[in-house]
Structures are given as structure tokens and as C-alpha cells.
Amino acid sequence: MTTRIIGTGRCLPEHIVTNDDLAKIMDTSDEWIASRTGIRKRHIAKEETTASMSAEAAKRALKQAGLSPEEIDLIIVGTITGDYVTPSTACEVQQIIGAENAVAFDINAACSGFMFALNTAHAYFQSGIYQNALIIGAETLSKIMDWGDRSTSVLFGDGAGAAVVTKGDAGLLNFTQGSDGAKGMVLACKNRSNNNPLISTSKEMKYTYMDGQEVYKFAVSKVPESIKKVLAEAHLEPEDIKYYILHQANIRIIQSVAKRLKVSEEKFPISLDHCGNISAGSVPILLDEVNEKGMLEKGDKIVMAGFGAGLTWSACVMEW
Ligand code: COA
Numbered sequence: 001m002t003t004r005i006i007g008t009g010r011c012l013p014e015h016i017v018t019n020d021d022l023a024k025i026m027d028t029s030d031e032w033i034a035s036r037t038g039i040r041k042r043h044i045a046k047e048e049t050t051a052s053m054s055a056e057a058a059k060r061a062l063k064q065a066g067l068s069p070e071e072i073d074l075i076i077v078g079t080i081t082g083d084y085v086t087p088s089t090a091c092e093v094q095q096i097i098g099a100e101n102a103v104a105f106d107i108n109a110a111c112s113g114f115m116f117a118l119n120t121a122h123a124y125f126q127s128g129i130y131q132n133a134l135i136i137g138a139e140t141l142s143k144i145m146d147w148g149d150r151s152t153s154v155l156f157g158d159g160a161g162a163a164v165v166t167k168g169d170a171g172l173l174n175f176t177q178g179s180d181g182a183k184g185m186v187l188a189c190k191n192r193s194n195n196n197p198l199i200s201t202s203k204e205m206k207y208t209y210m211d212g213q214e215v216y217k218f219a220v221s222k223v224p225e226s227i228k229k230v231l232a233e234a235h236l237e238p239e240d241i242k243y244y245i246l247h248q249a250n251i252r253i254i255q256s257v258a259k260r261l262k263v264s265e266e267k268f269p270i271s272l273d274h275c276g277n278i279s280a281g282s283v284p285i286l287l288d289e290v291n292e293k294g295m296l297e298k299g300d301k302i303v304m305a306g307f308g309a310g311l312t313w314s315a316c317v318m319e320w
Contacts, residue, residue: 003122003167004167005318007061007163008284008288009059009062009063010057010161010285011054011056011057011060011160012043012053013158014046015046016042016044017041017042019039028150037155041273041274042156050079050138050140051082053140053160055096057160057284067164069102072101074134075104076107076120076133077093077117078113078116078137079138079279080110081143088105090136093136109179109312110279111306111309112312112313113279113306115304116177117137118163131167132166134164135165136161137160137162138159139160139279149208151210156208157276157278161278161284161288163287170299171318173234173318174233176233176315177315178226179311181311183218186218187208189206189209218307220260223253224260226305226314227244227261229315230316230317231303239263241303243290243295244267244302245283245290245305247277247282248272248275248282251272269289279308279309302317
């Protein structure tokens, strides 16, 4: 008995911001952004919130799964940009969709958030706890960007992706996950300063800071390493995999992973060109795009992998 995905969904904000739009408000260009990252546009939330996008993605995933909200007993949202410190985004989703029988909580694992949510649901299922879970990766990263920093603000976008998972004979074959808190400050966001009048406050870094080159080095070594590990343990070769659904940070990272695994880049579907990096949202949004296009058939094997702030990483191999 393992964990199977039976429905996927996504929700992106209506407002689209192109690289040319960004060039009007900062010293950048479509040429620089596209050639360094592969990103051409991204969706930026105006009215939408992390919870509203999550709930919409969840409704679509539930419809595809053929389950009612009442049949969901676990909701996990991977996010670093919940609308509130508390309640959690998962509790908001529970309320919006009417999943009154679910237990709901968020996971803060940045770009690995959806993967950690999947692995957590799987662990509950394996323990005999819970039957049907809604796992979501969702972000409104535009609200934590330093829009005066062209090296980070051009990379990210907003959106949510969801999947309904249940116990099944086929599905998750193997997963790995890890963290390296010692390197946490290479990609960080201290988004509140202490307003306690009893202590003297220090200047806080309130928006996202990233050492791009350090993150790049981490990604191009850890992602292929973790994918090789899950495949070897599952007695599979890289060519056995139909698609690699990777976190969408940078096309050059994806090309490097393909090269290190010695597989064609055609096995790596892309959404970063039209979505940018949506942190926890990237993997489930891309999975839904691939699923919607009918690219997956029963029995296909796929790899999903997330990596990012924490630092955190996770990879899994799944039979569709
Ligand atoms: N537009 C134009 N120029 C820009 C720019 C922008 N948006 N952002 C940075 N630059 C400039 C820099 O100021 C620098 O100029 P200088 O040489 O005059 O000082 C030059 O471009 C090179 O900057 P650098 O930071 O060295 O670029 P890079 O080749 O390392 O590319 C990233 C930057 C962010 C694209 C790259 O490091 C990267 O992709 N890192 C991984 C980030 C990531 O994936 N994070 C998410 C993980 S979840």
C-alpha cells in the first residue's frame, strides 16, 4: 500500500507581468532575465491571496479526484507566504472548501514545501492514520520581495497547485528529503521586526535576500544527487522516467540536472517561462499542467523534486 495522486489542480493570479513590464520599473531587460533564467513572465496577485488560490486549486483537484471536501481527512499546505501568521493557510482552505472532517496545518519548507507535504501525508498513510489528503503548494511571493533588488525580484511569481492523494497499490515508489540549516542564510526573509518597546530593536532584513550563486551551486549538486539516490533505491535508471517535474527556479539549473543524469531535456517539462519561480507552488502547478495536457498515462514513472530555502530538498519517484 502506498500513496497515489488521483487529482490535480492549479490557480494563478489573473494579472501577468512580463519582463518588459519589469524593465519599466527597474534597471533590467527581457534579454538579461530570459537569457540568465528562462523566465519571460509571471503572475502577480492583486486581489488573490495565498488561501484563495489554494482553495481554488484544491476545488479543481477534488473535482478531478471525484471526492467531496467532507471525504478529505488531512490538508497540508506548503507555504512561506501564508496570509496570516495564524490561522494557517490550511485552516483557511478547510473553511473555504468546507472540508470539515480534515485536520489542517502548514509546512514551512520553501520550494520543497509541496514535496514535504506529500512525504508527510505518505507517512501518515503508512502509519494507518488518514485515508485521503489534500496537499497544496502555494505562495504570494510578490509580497515578500525586495522590489528594489533586481537580482531577486525578477525571479519569482505567485500561484497555487494542489493534489489529492489517497492510499493505493501503485503510486509513490520512493522518496528522499533533507535539510541543511547551517546554510539557511543564503536565501532568507526576516519579514517582521520586533516592536517590543521593552527591548532595543535592531535593523531587520524584512524582504527576501538571496546569494544567487551559492543557491545555484547547491541546486546543481543536490538535485541530481537526490534524484540518483531515489532512483537507485527503487532499482530504476534515469531513462526509465517519463518526466522529471522539477522545482522551477532557473532553466540553467534544469539543463544542468538533465546533463548530470544523462537524459534528454525533453523529459523536463517547463513552466518557469510563463510562471517564474513560485517556490512551493512550482512543482504542483507544473504537475497539473502536464496532467491537464494528457501527458501522463497509468503506469508511467515520474520524478518530482523540490529544493530551496532552509536549505531544504526532496525528490521522489512515483508510478502514475
Ligand atoms: N537585470 C539586469 N542585470 C542584473 C539583474 C537584472 N535583473 N540582476 C543582476 N544583474 C546584474 C548584476 O548587478 C551584475 O552586474 P555587475 O556584473 O555589473 O555587478 C550582473 O548582472 C551579474 O550578476 P550575478 O548575480 O553574478 O548574475 P548570475 O549570473 O549569478 O545570475 C541568478 C543571477 C540569480 C540568475 C543566478 O545566480 C541564479 O539563478 N541563481 C540561483 C537562484 C535560484 O534559483 N534561486 C531559487 C532557488 S529555490
